[in-house]
Amino acid sequence: MIVPYSHVLILAGILFLLGAVCALARRNLIMILIGVEVMLNAAGLALIGASLKWQQLEGQIFVIFIMAVAAAEVAVGLALIVYSQRRTGTLEADRYNLLKG
Amino acid sequence: MTLYAAIFYLLGLVTVAATVLAITRSNLVHAVVYLVISFFGTAMLFYLLGAPFVALLEVIIYAGAIMVLFLFIIMMLRLEEHRQNGGALVRRWLPALVLAGVALGSLILLIIAAPGSANLLPAAAASPLEFGRALYQRHWFAVEVVSFLLLVALVGALYLGRREAETLIASPKEEP
Numbered sequence: 001m002i003v004p005y006s007h008v009l010i011l012a013g014i015l016f017l018l019g020a021v022c023a024l025a026r027r028n029l030i031m032i033l034i035g036v037e038v039m040l041n042a043a044g045l046a047l048i049g050a051s052l053k054w055q056q057l058e059g060q061i062f063v064i065f066i067m068a069v070a071a072a073e074v075a076v077g078l079a080l081i082v083y084s085q086r087r088t089g090t091l092e093a094d095r096y097n098l099l100k101g
Numbered sequence: 102m103t104l105y106a107a108i109f110y111l112l113g114l115v116t117v118a119a120t121v122l123a124i125t126r127s128n129l130v131h132a133v134v135y136l137v138i139s140f141f142g143t144a145m146l147f148y149l150l151g152a153p154f155v156a157l158l159e160v161i162i163y164a165g166a167i168m169v170l171f172l173f174i175i176m177m178l179r180l181e182e183h184r185q186n187g188g189a190l191v192r193r194w195l196p197a198l199v200l201a202g203v204a205l206g207s208l209i210l211l212i213i214a215a216p217g218s219a220n221l222l223p224a225a226a227a228s229p230l231e232f233g234r235a236l237y238q239r240h241w242f243a244v245e246v247v248s249f250l251l252l253v254a255l256v257g258a259l260y261l262g263r264r265e266a267e268t269l270i271a272s273p274k275e276e277p
Contacts, residue, residue: 072254
């Protein structure tokens, strides 16, 4: 009725790779975290499509857990970013080149 | 092409365009605002694919709470403008784009070549009632584990984000 599941998977793959490119190419810590968020979101999209294809609710339930994990990851990640920004005064990952702060 | 299919492709286009804009901005606030548009598009896709309650949670948690948290942190930190020259830009983006392109090409080939890849999805929607029943009757233990994970994350964020009182006390001792 809507679209083939393969198109949903391709869209989720494009979004996931965009997130991966963001996490690989950007060197700002906040942008790296945003890339991880985009990747988790794309995984959720694939799971929702699978839930519709096989008519099982487990896909949607798993997306809830992904959201909870993403929220926890963002909370701890942003706290780490604030902590390292206080210690070093920068957010660029390339400038963290000291082993002993 | 039915109306649903047209809406799906339109929303997919909007989501991908907003994500591309988000990951290429140099201003972090602009990136986060484009990402909110991307998450709204994904929420509409969830609604289209028969998950209205998850779409609601996507708007509330992702586009609402998480992005506002990002905005708070960006505005709280004093960020310096970091301009990078063109050579570093190419050296940084080119390998990632090439690898992602190869991965995307092989992914599309594999998905298209799979048997039954042209079968259309049925139109169905899970009501919040049956969704909640399935969540709390069959997966209640996972819900408990996730709530504990959130508690641990809260404690960890509080521990990392506290003012460093002990270093302020300890610093006079280090002075000779």
